[in-house]
Amino acid sequence: MNDKTSKSRSLIPIERIERSILMIRGQKVMLDRDLAYLYGVPTKVLNQAVKRHKDRFPEDFMFQLTMEEAKLWWTNIRGDGLRSQIVTLKRGKHIKYRPYAFTEHGILMLSSVLNSERAIQVNIEIMRAFVRLQRILSSHADLARKLDELEKKYDAQFRVVFDAIRRLMAPKEPEPSKKRIGFYPVRDHRPCTMFM
Numbered sequence: 001m002n003d004k005t006s007k008s009r010s011l012i013p014i015e016r017i018e019r020s021i022l023m024i025r026g027q028k029v030m031l032d033r034d035l036a037y038l039y040g041v042p043t044k045v046l047n048q049a050v051k052r053h054k055d056r057f058p059e060d061f062m063f064q065l066t067m068e069e070a071k072l073w074w075t076n077i078r079g080d081g082l083r084s085q086i087v088t089l090k091r092g093k094h095i096k097y098r099p100y101a102f103t104e105h106g107i108l109m110l111s112s113v114l115n116s117e118r119a120i121q122v123n124i125e126i127m128r129a130f131v132r133l134q135r136i137l138s139s140h141a142d143l144a145r146k147l148d149e150l151e152k153k154y155d156a157q158f159r160v161v162f163d164a165i166r167r168l169m170a171p172k173e174p175e176p177s178k179k180r181i182g183f184y185p186v187r188d189h190r191p192c193t194m195f196m
Contacts, residue, residue: 012122014125018129018133021129024065027103028104029102032101032102057109061103061106062103064100073099
């Protein structure tokens with residue numbers, strides 16, 4: 001299947017998926033509310049399905065955000081002017097439930113738990129987004145490494161150049177006066193009267 005047909009059959013724009021991938025606790029994760037939106041089910045239904053199959057979701061597949069993490073996440077969403085899709089109390093001022101975060105492996109497991117054609121298709125698209133994101137991150141890491149190598153290489157060369165320039169710019173110390181050897185006529189600016 002070529003790239004154009006895979007993009008035309010896409011259920012969800014890959015950019016939407018990429019915006020939902022967050023870095024929490026040093027891991028790339030997606031929150032339950034975003035996954036529920038992508039799968040087309042309520043967040044409550046997704047979480048109930050996960051709880052029924054808790055043995056399929058160890059801590060490296062899924063974890064619940066701490067209250068501090070949830071508050072930080074919530075303030076970032078409200079600060080961006082976005083409206084949350086989770087159920088809240090008092091018109092969006094408080095978090096009712098702490099969100100669950102699913103790692104890449106947890107998201108793979110979700111398609112077997114939800115067991116629908118849409119879940120399978122959405123999972124395929126999510127995995128493509130994770131792979132694309134990984135490629136971008138690795139290319140940035142390669143670029144940063146190459147830049148560091150160039151910087152180290154040229155730092156040494158430029159150090160030599162800058163040292164030479166500093167030596168040229170430094171004021172020269174006056175050389176001690178030396179007595180010249182040999183005959184030097186005395187320069188007298190008076191007119192010579194001998195020949196007159």
